[in-house]
Amino acid sequence: xxxxxQPLIIAGRSFRSRLILGTGxxxxxEAMRAAAEASGAEIVTVALRRADLSGRKDPFANxxxxxSPEKYLVLPNTSGAMNADEAxxxxxxxxxxxxxKWVKLEIHPDPRYxxxxxxxxxxAAEVLVKEGFTVLPYLNADPVLARRLQDVGTATVMPLGxxxxxxRGLQSRDQLRIILEQATxxxxxxxxxxxxxxxxxxxxLGADAVLVNTAIAVANDPNRMAAAFRLAVEAxxxxxxxxxxxxxxxxxxxxxxxxxxx
Amino acid sequence: xxxPSAPSQxxxxxxxxxxxxxxxxxxxxxxxxxxxxxxxxxxxxxSVVVEHNGQAVAPSEFARHQVQSGDRLExxxxxxxx
Numbered sequence: 001x002x003x004x005x006q007p008l009i010i011a012g013r014s015f016r017s018r019l020i021l022g023t024g025x026x027x028x029x030e031a032m033r034a035a036a037e038a039s040g041a042e043i044v045t046v047a048l049r050r051a052d053l054s055g056r057k058d059p060f061a062n063x064x065x066x067x068s069p070e071k072y073l074v075l076p077n078t079s080g081a082m083n084a085d086e087a088x089x090x091x092x093x094x095x096x097x098x099x100x101k102w103v104k105l106e107i108h109p110d111p112r113y114x115x116x117x118x119x120x121x122x123x124a125a126e127v128l129v130k131e132g133f134t135v136l137p138y139l140n141a142d143p144v145l146a147r148r149l150q151d152v153g154t155a156t157v158m159p160l161g162x163x164x165x166x167x168r169g170l171q172s173r174d175q176l177r178i179i180l181e182q183a184t185x186x187x188x189x190x191x192x193x194x195x196x197x198x199x200x201x202x203x204x205l206g207a208d209a210v211l212v213n214t215a216i217a218v219a220n221d222p223n224r225m226a227a228a229f230r231l232a233v234e235a236x237x238x239x240x241x242x243x244x245x246x247x248x249x250x251x252x253x254x255x256x257x258x259x260x261x262x
Numbered sequence: 263x264x265x266p267s268a269p270s271q272x273x274x275x276x277x278x279x280x281x282x283x284x285x286x287x288x289x290x291x292x293x294x295x296x297x298x299x300x301x302x303x304x305x306x307x308x309s310v311v312v313e314h315n316g317q318a319v320a321p322s323e324f325a326r327h328q329v330q331s332g333d334r335l336e337x338x339x340x341x342x343x344x
Contacts, residue, residue: 022344032342047343050284050336051310053303062309063342079343089313093338096318097311164344213344 022213039226141172167194196232203236
């Protein structure tokens with residue numbers, strides 16, 4: 001596929017790939033590294049967790065040995081934070097670790113649906129933007145909240161397609177369309193993209209990028225799935241830039257409707 | 263009237279020095295630097311970040327930060343996640 005799609009620009013930084021990869025749920029750090037390579041992603045998310053102080057060996061001991069900050073923009077998420085205060089603390093810890101001062105702001109206190117808390121997300125976004133972070137907030141596909149987050153200066157908005165790990169695609173598409181119409185920052189559809197066709201659909205609607213984790217990590221062949229998502233994102237974006245034909249209620253013939261044999 | 267042959271009482275014990283690390287009491291010889299504490303816990307200093315009494319501390323500062331008894335530490339690693 002010819003790489004003529006326009007670059008993605010977030011906070012003044014240019015990216016060729018519009019597929020952001022999450023690193024969770026892979027069978028091994030090596031599998032994760034290989035899938036990242038196959039995906040063509042340039043931005044890769046990581047998380048922060050309390051270190052195990054019991055002395056047991058931690059298999060994911062040093063993820064930065066597998067995802068090099070030289071090669072990727074390593075984007076810490078604040079997943080695990082139950083409220084704005086914890087999210088802000090995690091972001092500051094990630095910055096202290098030497099990661100770029102970017103943060104995927106993710107606050108989902110309810111473990112059953114992992115839906116992002118809108119109130120604390122907005123509170124934390126405001127604090128972190130003021131502290132000079134490039135903030136990429138994860139939110140439900142709420143167009144009003146998306147505008148509020150833009151207004152406090154987030155670098156993107158990241159509305160969900162469907163709940164994390166549910167693989168149900170763009171259940172939020174009606175709301176996403178409104179966000180896409182009104183956004184003044186890049187829109188990254190994040191969560192619930194279970195198949196490459198879901199990613200393509202998001203890009204065809206006009207999303208600037210997508211974030212995928214589960215669908216690639218749990219595939220039988222994560223490298224092939226990563227490559228499939230890469231193609232899907234490129235195809236969807238190319239279609240969007242090329243100009244999709246409009247929906248209509250009635251048919252519009254493609255062959256002449258004159259009498260065939262007069 | 264004390265009995266000269268009775269065993270002497272042990273001296274009053276000094277309370278063990280401890281910090282609250284990741285929400286749990288951790289006894290350790292104090293004072294020491296953050297770097298020394300991490301090494302004593304078998305945590306390579308480069309693999310973690312630490313919040314010391316609410317303040318995020320960069321690994322380059324670990325040797326300079328002194329830990330006192332009762333300090334609160336959050337010792338955090340970068341791990342896989344979406």
